[in-house]
Amino acid sequence: xxxxxxxxxxxxxxxxxxxxxxxxxxxxxxxxxxxxxxxxxxxxxxxxxxxxxxxxxxxxxxxxxxxxxxxxxxxxxxxxxxxxxxxxxxxxxxxxxxxxxxxxxxxxxxxxxxxxxxxxxxxxxxxxxxxxxxxxxxxxxxxxxxxxxxxxxxxxxxxxxxxxxxxxxxxxxxxxxxxxxxxxxxxxxxxxxxxxxxxxxxxxxxxxxxxxxxxxxxxxxxxxxxxxxxxxxxxxxxxxxxxxxxxxxxxxxxxxxxxxxxxxxxxxxxxxxxxxxxxxxxxxxxxxxxxxxxxxxxxxxxxxxxxxxxxxxxxxxxxxxxxxxxxxxxxxxxxxxxxxxxxxxxxxxxxxxxxxxxxxxxxxxxxxxxxxxxxxxxxxxxxxxxxxxxxxxxxxxxxxxxxxxxxxxxxxxxxxxxxxxxxxxxxxxxxxxxxxxxxxxxxxxxxxxxxxxxxxxxxxxxxxxxxxxxxxxxxxxxxxxxxxxxxxxxxxxxxxxxxxxxxxxxxxxxxxxxxxxxxxxxxxxxxxxxxxxxxxxxxxxxxxxxxxxxxxxxxxxxxxxxxxxxxxxxxxxxxxxxxxxxxxxxxxxxxxxxxxxxxxxxxxxxxxxxxxxxxxxxxxxxxxxxxxxxxxxxxxxxxxxxxxxxxxxxxxxxxxxxxxxxxxxxxxxxxxxxxxxxxxxxxxxxxxxxxxxxxxxxxxxxxxxxxxxxxxxxxxxxxxxxxxxxxxxxxxxxxxxxxxxxxxxxxxxx
Amino acid sequence: xxxxxxxxxxxxxxxxxxxxxxxxxxxxxxxxxxxxxxxxxxxxxxxxxxxxxxxxxxxxxxxxxxxxxxxxxxxxxxxxxxxxxxxxxxxxxxxxxxxxxxxxxxxxxxxxxxxxxxxxxxxxxxxxxxxxxxxxxxxxxxxxxxxxxxxx
Ligand code: FES
Ligand code: FES
Numbered sequence: 061x062x063x064x065x066x067x068x069x070x071x072x073x074x075x076x077x078x079x080x081x082x083x084x085x086x087x088x089x090x091x092x093x094x095x096x097x098x099x100x101x102x103x104x105x106x107x108x109x110x111x112x113x114x115x116x117x118x119x120x121x122x123x124x125x126x127x128x129x130x131x132x133x134x135x136x137x138x139x140x141x142x143x144x145x146x147x148x149x150x151x152x153x154x155x156x157x158x159x160x161x162x163x164x165x166x167x168x169x170x171x172x173x174x175x176x177x178x179x180x181x182x183x184x185x186x187x188x189x190x191x192x193x194x195x196x197x198x199x200x201x202x203x204x205x206x207x208x209x210x211x212x213x214x215x216x217x218x219x220x221x222x223x224x225x226x227x228x229x230x231x232x233x234x235x236x237x238x239x240x241x242x243x244x245x246x247x248x249x250x251x252x253x254x255x256x257x258x259x260x261x262x263x264x265x266x267x268x269x270x271x272x273x274x275x276x277x278x279x280x281x282x283x284x285x286x287x288x289x290x291x292x293x294x295x296x297x298x299x300x301x302x303x304x305x306x307x308x309x310x311x312x313x314x315x316x317x318x319x320x321x322x323x324x325x326x327x328x329x330x331x332x333x334x335x336x337x338x339x340x341x342x343x344x345x346x347x348x349x350x351x352x353x354x355x356x357x358x359x360x361x362x363x364x365x366x367x368x369x370x371x372x373x374x375x376x377x378x379x380x381x382x383x384x385x386x387x388x389x390x391x392x393x394x395x396x397x398x399x400x401x402x403x404x405x406x407x408x409x410x411x412x413x414x415x416x417x418x419x420x421x422x423x424x425x426x427x428x429x430x431x432x433x434x435x436x437x438x439x440x441x442x443x444x445x446x447x448x449x450x451x452x453x454x455x456x457x458x459x460x461x462x463x464x465x466x467x468x469x470x471x472x473x474x475x476x477x478x479x480x481x482x483x484x485x486x487x488x489x490x491x492x493x494x495x496x497x498x499x500x501x502x503x504x505x506x507x508x509x510x511x512x513x514x515x516x517x518x519x520x521x522x523x524x525x526x527x528x529x530x531x532x533x534x535x536x537x538x539x540x541x542x543x544x545x546x547x548x549x550x551x552x553x554x555x556x557x558x559x560x561x562x563x564x565x566x567x568x569x570x571x572x573x574x575x576x577x578x579x580x581x582x583x584x585x586x587x588x589x590x591x592x593x594x595x596x597x598x599x600x601x602x603x604x605x606x607x608x609x610x611x612x613x614x615x616x617x618x619x620x621x622x623x624x625x626x627x628x629x630x631x632x633x634x635x636x637x638x639x640x641x642x643x644x645x646x647x648x649x650x651x652x653x654x655x656x657x658x659x660x661x662x663x664x665x666x667x668x669x670x671x672x673x674x675x676x677x678x679x680x681x682x683x684x685x686x687x688x689x690x691x692x693x694x695x696x697x698x699x700x701x702x703x704x705x706x707x708x709x710x711x712x713x714x715x716x717x718x719x720x721x722x723x724x725x726x727x728x729x730x731x732x733x734x735x736x737x738x739x740x741x742x743x744x745x746x747x748x749x750x751x752x753x754x755x756x757x758x759x760x761x762x763x764x765x766x767x768x769x770x771x772x773x774x775x776x777x778x779x780x781x782x783x784x785x786x787x788x789x790x791x792x793x794x795x796x797x798x799x800x801x802x803x804x805x806x807x808x809x810x
Numbered sequence: 811x812x813x814x815x816x817x818x819x820x821x822x823x824x825x826x827x828x829x830x831x832x833x834x835x836x837x838x839x840x841x842x843x844x845x846x847x848x849x850x851x852x853x854x855x856x857x858x859x860x861x862x863x864x865x866x867x868x869x870x871x872x873x874x875x876x877x878x879x880x881x882x883x884x885x886x887x888x889x890x891x892x893x894x895x896x897x898x899x900x901x902x903x904x905x906x907x908x909x910x911x912x913x914x915x916x917x918x919x920x921x922x923x924x925x926x927x928x929x930x931x932x933x934x935x936x937x938x939x940x941x942x943x944x945x946x947x948x949x950x951x952x953x954x955x956x957x958x959x960x961x962x
Contacts, residue, residue: 130905130942292901299906300897301890302842302881306907309841317836342825360824361845362832435846435854435907435941484844484907485941517847712901716947720904723943746851746939755932757945 112141112219115227115263120145120152120247126208127156127456128295129434129486131775132713133208135294139285139710140212144220144278146244147259149285149294156458156480209709209773210678217277225272230265231257239272286709293713295482307454307481308439312510315441316345319364319514320498322353323375324522324740325382326601330354331374338367347371350501352494357502361514368516380599382739387599388426391531394596395551402595403571406580409588414545415535421627423534423620425799427612428733430527430605431741431749436484437520438495442503443510444469449476449500454483456490460563464493468500487724488604491559492525518744525559526734526741527605528552530575530612534620537588538628543635545588546624548616550576553596559603571595578610578676578780579617583642591617600736606724607676607779614674614780615729615787615801622670622788623797632788633658633671633684640673644767645680648702649673651763656684656700661792666690667697670788672781678770679777680704683722685785686758689793693808696726696758696786703777706768718762718778725782727751731804756809813874815840816883826872831855833871834880842881842910846939853938856911863918881910884917892962893917896955904942912938916952925956 114121124137134154142149224244231249232239234257241252248256285291298304323329333354335347343363348355354371358364381387394400440453442465449469455461458478466473483490499513515523530552537545552575557568575593605611625635633653640646652658652671661668669686686698699722708714732749734741743749787798790807798806812821815838822837829848834840834857846854848867855867860876885891890898893913903909912935919926919934926934931952940948 130907132904290901292898293903295906296898296901296903297887299903299909300894300913301885301887302910303887304906305841308845309835311839311841360828360832360836362828362836365848433941434905435844435852435939436905437845483905485905487941514845517849716901716904716944719946720943723945724941727943745849746847747849751939751941752943752945753936753939754945754948755936757949760946 112216113145113223115223115259115266117260117263119260120147121155122149122152123156124154125156126212127454127480127483127486127490129454129456129483129490131208131717132293132710135291136209136710136713137212137216138294139291140216141220143283143286144217145224147247151247154294208775209705210771213709213771214277218275221275221277222271222273225275226266226269227259227262229269229272230262233269234262234265280707287707287711289711291710291712304482306436306484307441307452308436308484308514310441310452310481310512312441312443315510315512316357316506317359317361317364317512317514318355318357318499318502319361319368319516319519320350320353320355320502321368321371321373321519322494322498322523325375325378325380326494326523326525327352328376328378328739331376333374334372337372338370341367341370346505348502348505350498352498355498355502355513357506357511361512364514365516378739380597380739383737384428384735387529387736388531390599391426391529391551391553391596394594395531395533396549397594400551400594400596402575402593403573404590404592405573405576406589406591408586408590409545411545411547411588411590414537414588415547418537418539421534421536421538421624423623423797423799425532425534425616425619427530427615427801428735429529429600429602429741430611430728430732431521431524431734431743432487432489432526432605433521433524433746433749434483434485434487434489437515437517438489439512439514440496440499441510441512442496442499443508444500444503445508447471447475449503450479451476451496451500452479452481453496453499454481454486454490455493455496456486457493457563461493461496464497464563465500468497469504487606488527488608489524491604493563494523517746521734521744521749522741525601525603527611528555528602529600532612532616532620534616534623536620536624538624541628541630543586543621543624543628543630543639546586546621547588547590548579548620549592549594550579550613550616551594551596552612553598553600553602555602555604555609558598558601562601574604574609576613577608578613578674581675582617582673583645583675583680584621584636584639585641586639606721607776610674610676610776610780611725614672614676615783618672618674618781618784619787619799622672622784622791626791632661636671636673642675642680644704644765645673645675647765647767648680648682648704651702651765652682652684652700655702655761655763656686656698658684661788663793666793668789668792668794670785670790670792672783672785672788674777674780674784676777676780678768678772679774680768681777681781683778683781683785685726685782685789687786687789687793690810692810694790694793695810696756699726699758699760699782699785701760701762701778702765703762703774704765704768705774706771707766708764709771711764714764714774715762717774718764719760721774721776721778722760722782723752723757725779726786727756729783729786729801729803730756730809731802733802811871813871813878815878816880817877822871824871827870829867830857830869830871830874830878831866834866834878840880840882844907844910846908846911850937851939852908853911853915854908856914856938858914858918861918861921863915879914881914884913891917892958893920893951893955896951896958899954900947900951902944902947902951904944908938908940908942909944912940912948916948916955920952920956920959924960926952
């Protein structure tokens with residue numbers, strides 16, 4: 061492992077945040093010791109060996125702070141800990157813990173660094189390490205960016221190893237032996253004579269000694285859990301028996317049930333309302349004006365929904381564009397406009413000179429706003445009593461939730477407890493916290509009682525800070541049967557800075573990399589190559605949607621590349637391989653060709669296939685989609701997928717995440733959009749926001765390679781190539797180029 | 811108003827228009843049945859009434875005739891129904907939120923069609939949305955459960 065990696069790894073466990081090179085302001089703050097949240101509230105006889113493992117007389121708790129929204133994060137964090145700790149994770153209690161500063165996530169902000177993820181050089185590595193300093197300063201305990209595995213791979217195994225060795229040391233001291241004479245197995249220290257002492261029995265003594273920190277990690281060839289096929293998810297039995305308790309299922313004896321109606325023009329607020337009819341309805345306890353709208357508190361969720369519908373509300377109309385036509389016109393105005401220039405992170409060769417001579421191929425693209433629409437609508441239980449706030453909710457940002465709740469309730473941050481609940485999906489929706497703000501405001505009206513706020517599906521879909529709409533323009537040229545010049549411009553409202561500002565109240569200076577993430581950072585060598593981002597004014601407030609910037613940029617970059625390759629008369633797969641200069645990515649493309657038996661885009665009359673590639677979150681992913689044009693519309697027959705995550709820790713879950721990502725990418729590309737009229741989304745429920753249904757799901761074959769030097773997460777990278785591969789396949793089958801999502805605006809699907 | 815859920819009789823004092831879903835969840839505390847859309851567009855709220863799969867968000871409790879079975883009544887962690895065992899074997903669930911409804915729909919299908927073809931599975935299951943995209947494993951698990959039930 062590189063020197064930088066070693067320092068970053070050690071710095072976490074010794075509680076110091078020293079990071080290679082440490083710069084100015086960041087070093088001072090980052091070097092401040094990070095409070096260990098597990099040390100609060102520890103009783104006699106308990107030992108907190110590291111912030112991830114808690115052992116008491118009663119048992120072993122593994123703290124898995126990255127949220128599980130369906131992607132299997134709880135399980136993989138537990139397996140990483142258990143592998144070195146030598147326990148069966150099924151025998152331990154898994155807890156998300158309380159949010160605390162020690163759980164910073166260095167990997168998320170590292171991805172935002174100004175070096176493409178395929179650049180493994182020293183400068184790029186060092187910059188990525190620097191970027192984890194601000195994560196600590198901002199105390200960002202967040203789940204996102206496919207970062208759970210990259211962030212936890214060393215940290216969690218080391219935490220398990222330190223705990224194991226410290227327990228051995230405690231046993232050694234008790235018996236007057238040396239630690240080297242001892243072994244461990246299934247939650248016990250094994251003595252030279254074969255007798256066993258349970259870890260739980262050693263907890264009190266282990267608490268008295270300094271942790272043994274100088275522990276080498278085990279060689280992957282000796283792993284018992286990690287990398288093994290068929291690793292069971294630790295939450296599977298609960299989820300298959302209806303016994304998993306999601307936030308929406310929590311029940312307390314004194315609980316009240318609430319819902320809200322907020323201004324569908326998010327953030328614009330309330331002009332006035334009439335609650336005469338609603339107030340008289342059965343079970344309604346209170347109707348309360350809150351910052352974003354009106355809340356109904358009742359004794360049953362359905363009664364609250366009914367009363368909320370009966371409210372007559374006047375909303376304030378914002379100044380921003382209120383219809384899809386105005387929104388797209390605004391995006392178009394910013395595209396290529398020097399006043400709206402945001403950044404250009406790739407500018408190679410001389411694009412202008414290249415395009416000044418010869419034929420210029422041009423194409424215009426656009427993508428719509430998209431709702432996240434996890435199947436569990438947003439909800440939160442809040443109880444405020446005696447100056448203390450308790451919150452139970454499924455969230456990816458527990459520390460921001462804590463701080464915001466403290467501000468709304470007017471209490472100190474340490475008087476707020478956030479209990480993170482299992483989540484019925486997220487796709488980025490739970491990187492926002494409006495529903496928690498509302499629940500806290502409503503709970504203030506019923507002090508001492510538990511209050512559960514549930515959004516109706518309609519409220520959820522129309523208040524879902526959506527995936528940004530954007531527009532793009534490609535200009536390019538070909539020479540001698542090859543792609544020679546590629547110039548892409550993308551225009552979008554700011555996403556990352558607005559999101560961070562909403563959560564933290566701080567301004568994130570500099571460009572918004574999300575505008576071109578997924579297009580500027582692709583591993584291709586085109587002689588004249590440029591990608592430019594333009595920042596349109598803020599319109600509908602937007603947020604991260606599974607795969608973030610790459611969800612749209614993957615479509616733009618790959619579809620335009622496909623057009624240029626077609627113009628050059630080259631083979632779509634062979635030309636991508638020729639242009640690709642990153643070894644693991646090229647192997648991914650070659651493998652998808654082999655898997656699909658690629659012989660070209662045509663598959664006979666009315667049939668065709670498209671290939672697409674996108675590297676996101678450091679993971680190269682290539683897909684080949686095969687379609688048939690039938691009398692009832694386009695049928696998707698088969699998808700071949702190849703990814704490279706560096707090392708596969710959980711093959712079964714990798715397959716599930718890739719399958720889910722492909723279906724998510726295809727389904728939204730087929731038929732999903734949020735269109736706006738009168739400042740509100742016109743889609744309110746799943747009947748007009750369908751994505752893929754079971755009967756439309758094609759055969760999906762998946763292969764995972766392990767050539768990349770760094771380990772990566774797989775929750776998102778399968779999403780971006782799905783839409784362009786489908787659009788390219790439709791072109792191959794029908795000759796129709798579709799440059800706009802959803803594709804159902806131009807073709808029907810079976 | 812009286813109703814029987816998972817073999818247990820209950821009496822509730824609610825308006826007859828209240829959907830069965832909310833009687834189960836908020837009045838009886840039976841929360842394996844999920845709210846996803848409220849308009850018969852997702853299937854998360856699927857239960858059996860006398861063995862027939864119905865969307866409980868659409869069934870006013872006043873119109874209920876027959877005994878209700880929810881996921882908790884299909885099988886338990888200690889004694890899984892064949893469908894649940896197949897779901898575990900295929901590691902179907904991701905977030906899991908849709909899966910109660912998926913399994914109730916699948917169990918009703920298998921009670922009627924012991925060895926469904928892919929086309930019959932598509933037909934029966936396409937009203938059940940899964941935002942996580944677990945569909946391929948759902949299909950495979952239904953075939954496995956069909957085999958178990960026929961052998962059993
Ligand atoms: S909640 Fe009943 S079908 Fe969606
Ligand atoms: S498993 Fe998440 S919605 Fe189906």
